[in-house]
Amino acid sequence: MKNRLKILRAEINMTQEDLADIIGVSRQTINAIEKEKFDPSLPTAFRISKLFNLPIEKIFEYDSSK
Amino acid sequence: MEQKISEQKIRRKRLSIRLASWTLGWTLTMAAATFGYKYFWEGDAFLIALSVLINLAIGIGMILSNRNLINDFDELEKKIQLESMAITLGLTVVVGLTYSLLDITNLIPMDAEIGNLVLFVGITFIMALIINNKRNR
Numbered sequence: 450m451k452n453r454l455k456i457l458r459a460e461i462n463m464t465q466e467d468l469a470d471i472i473g474v475s476r477q478t479i480n481a482i483e484k485e486k487f488d489p490s491l492p493t494a495f496r497i498s499k500l501f502n503l504p505i506e507k508i509f510e511y512d513s514s515k
Numbered sequence: 516m517e518q519k520i521s522e523q524k525i526r527r528k529r530l531s532i533r534l535a536s537w538t539l540g541w542t543l544t545m546a547a548a549t550f551g552y553k554y555f556w557e558g559d560a561f562l563i564a565l566s567v568l569i570n571l572a573i574g575i576g577m578i579l580s581n582r583n584l585i586n587d588f589d590e591l592e593k594k595i596q597l598e599s600m601a602i603t604l605g606l607t608v609v610v611g612l613t614y615s616l617l618d619i620t621n622l623i624p625m626d627a628e629i630g631n632l633v634l635f636v637g638i639t640f641i642m643a644l645i646i647n648n649k650r651n652r
Contacts, residue, residue: 474589
């Protein structure tokens with residue numbers, strides 16, 4: 450799944466560690482999501498969506514080729 | 516939010532320390548049951564049974580403590596654990612039975628020891644964890 454997490458995080462000068470702490474996951478998980486190696490669960494996607502005050506589809510984009 | 520963050524870290528630390536304590540307890544009671552039988556209470560059926568039962572009870576505590584820690588992991592950490600456990604279980608069954616077969620058919624000069632299999636499980640799981648962690652970094 451493609452995502453804009455890294456860009457959104459950079460816009461508010463937030464580190465991976467800070468984001469991980471707020472969302473309640475490890476920094477490794479945030480890194481894996483940003484590198485598109487790992488798709489987050491629905492609850493995690495909703496927490497990210499709520500944090501950036503954006504709909505999920507504005508952050509994550511389904512990639513049917515993968 | 517700050518409180519929630521520190522609560523998570525404190526809980527993870529507490530669960531890790533609890534698992535380490537149970538593991539240490541299990542290792543010590545295993546040593547006590549093994550060497551106590553050899554050097555201290557050989558022939559005393561009550562003490563032998565007691566030491567084995569205590570070791571078994573602490574072993575169950577260790578398993579439950581490990582389950583509690585894994586339940587606290589996030590989704591990626593759980594995935595890494597699951598993949599590592601799957602590899603370890605598969606290799607243990609296949610390699611363990613091959614090892615047993617080598618013993619039965621006398622293709623190896625010594626008896627197949629369960630200790631070697633436990634060592635193999637430990638090394639395989641650690642290697643699988645390292646590889647899966649690197650893959651998902």
